[in-house]
Amino acid sequence: MKAIINYIKEVVGGIKTLINGMKVTGYYISHPKEIITQQYPENKDTLKMMDRFRGEVIMPHDENNEHACTGCEACEIACPNGTIEIISDRILNEETGKKKKTIVKFVYHLQMCTMCNLCIPACPTDAIKMGQNFEHAVFDRSKLTKVLNKPESKLRAGVED
Amino acid sequence: MKFDIYDFSVLTSSIHELLRSVMGETSVMITEMVIVGIVFLTLFSVLGLVLIYIERKVCAFFQQRLGPMRVGFWGTAQTVADAIKLLLKEPLMTKSADKFLFNLAPFIIIISSFMAIAAVPFALGLQALDLNIGVFYVTAISSIGVAGILIAGWASNNKYSLIGAIRSGAQIVSYELSVGLSILTIVVLTGSLQFSEIIESQRDGWWIFRGHIPAFIAFVIFLIAGTAETNRGPFDLAEAESELTAGFHTEYSGMKFAFFFLAEFVNMFIISAIGATMFLGGWMPLHFGELTSFNEIMDFIPPLFWFLGKTFFIIFIMMWFKWTFPRLRIDQLLTLEWKYLLPINLINILIMAFIVLMGWHF
């Protein structure tokens, strides 16, 4: 007799736990306001990334097309896998008449960058920062090697101090 | 008989008269068979498309997301796009697979679902085969599908497929017993195996209400055994994606895979239709014995909509099972059938027979 009562208790108890579980999923299908996914390409207008998001390295230029990079190569030393290459030269500065080391090209290999953020705190003049663009897919690999300083841009005055 | 206006037999007999006036006896029969065949083929594919779309949307809403949204308005053309993709795929075959059996297996499954759907009563006068052993015929035909699965697993020459096919064979053969016995509980109430008579006898109320407790227990057992019959829900270890990477239909691609996929959904529809017919009244609207005015209001809705509504309700419950519960292991599945469902079923039939004898049902 006890065996029969145990059997019935097992069956009824089991069915109760199953219905309890179904209540959870039943709650979510009857409340479509709880949908948490977003339709990606259609919501680009309202999409806002966080301030510190690490998308890619950019060099901000101001209105006079000037940047703040002195060519000190601190970021190149801090980068773990050679993503940053700085090509600089000793160029004659017309105003003071002395030859100074200035930057010709700031080459940034996006295909190797791990977004580890070690280069940004290393820069003494705050010349580079992390941008927020995350759509980097291209069909042609050479587009991933970027030159960050725009042509005809010069060093902003009063930066080296 | 307030729903005479929805009687389909008027339409079918007028078509029959039209054909009689044009050709002789045998040609009429052949033309009618061809017409019925084409109608069912279209129904098959349309059902498949609609059911797959509903499954994806329901699954998405359970998981707090939206489902297919891009192809067509709210994703309605998604299944059509998938069908075109499957048509254009290369039908692969491994070199050491048994050629004849490998190609034969999908057809066996489709043929068995086709024969079973022919006996389902869709509406008043809309039933292709109204045999006087309707219930027995459907139960017998659905056993042929097992042969298709076993042949598919064996002929693929792949260890994973073999394991999946043998598991599935054992499962389907065991659960057919439970499905048959739970349907038998209702046959005890009606006293006939013919589908149209079973539906007629529910004119005063559906059997699930009139047969109270034993009919309700039989309905629950039918739901569980029905999902196991069709390899769905918590019993889908034959195609357990996370264990055996697609089980018995691993080696199939293109249109042959589409046959397996389609047959699973149409089998689900057939089991739900049988359940709706036996327990929930088929195309009979909701009547309560004495309330004539209530019955007349219910009769305004066409029987076809009643039938589809009930079938899709049972399909929704089966989908709810699938997306909530984890899978059972093969020995737990067989334990469930032979040690729990079968004894409860037998005792249930005894109780039901006793109730019918004493007249204790409504």
Next chain:
Amino acid sequence: MSVKEVQNSKESQEYFVNMGPQHPSTHGVLRLLLTLDGETITNVEPHLGYIHRSIEKMCERDSYQQIVHLTDRMDYLSCHMNNEAVCLAVEKGLEMEIPERVKVIRTIISELTRLSSHQLWWGVMGMDLGAITSFLYGFRDREMITDIFEETCGARLTMNYNIPGGLMFDIPSNFQTKVKEFIIHFRKKLPEYDQLMTNNIIFRNRTEGVGILTKEDAISYGVTGPSGRASGWNNDIRKIKPYSAYDRVEFKEITYTKGDSFARYKVRIDEMWESMNIIEQLIDNIPEGNYKEKTRVVIKLPKTEIYQSVETARGELGVYINSDGKKSPYRVKFRSPGLSNLNALNSMAKGGKIADLVTIMSTIDLVIPDIDR
């Protein structure tokens, strides 16, 4: 019988099945060679190395600040704890004093990482067993934590926030409000996990009594972390050798004695409750101060050997640094928790069925990049 014996014997009925490198439920690229007799498993042999990236060798050419970002990619689900291990080892070598603020923030962020790793584990466990809905629920809750991390350090998976000497930036101003909001939200959702899976009779039948690991076997294989604690072995590094702010918070060490898959499952669910308790104790009183100590630009450790271990979500991660005074270490070795846990798979899975193997692998919670490094 081993693989060679089965291959050479003529009467054996056993056959081999490969749960190959590409498989939906091996959580990475792991090849398991199973020897089966019918549907019962007689031997499991793992073959590793598909994702070996020579992290330890790369550490020999990088400077001490640069090693930290490589450890992100080992066990990517507990990346803050990996970073913390290396930073603590370097700080021990330099004999630096860390500000209190840094210790407390490191502890809070480690506990948040542990929570997010366990949430993902729960979702994937449901998916392996067949309840695909639980995957989505786990990720939904994890999304709040990843948003907090994105606001604090800028990345969602490989975060690189700890540096030797402190943190890379200070926490933003709404960090405390967001963490408190998350805790209130998650305390309501965690009972849903119980309702959906823990009390489910199908789930109980699948996990109870499956894959038993005795306490002696756990100690002898070195199974640390929640898998070892479920067999009754008290191996929580946060209690044995406390680091950061763990010596000033009250929390229970959770052990069960049965050692089967259900016990391993319960240990992790209870750990999620304990993590929330730890965060609640610390979040309101973060001490003021610096967020990092000044170090030189080029760090050079004296000629020593340092070992520092940390409790990650999977077990004990040990960092051994052998330096000879130059600006890169001479040798770095990581004791990964996953490798020792994987070792015990053979003894747990013998005699079970293939479905049991999937259950056992999800309860041990393997992350293959951690094993291969």
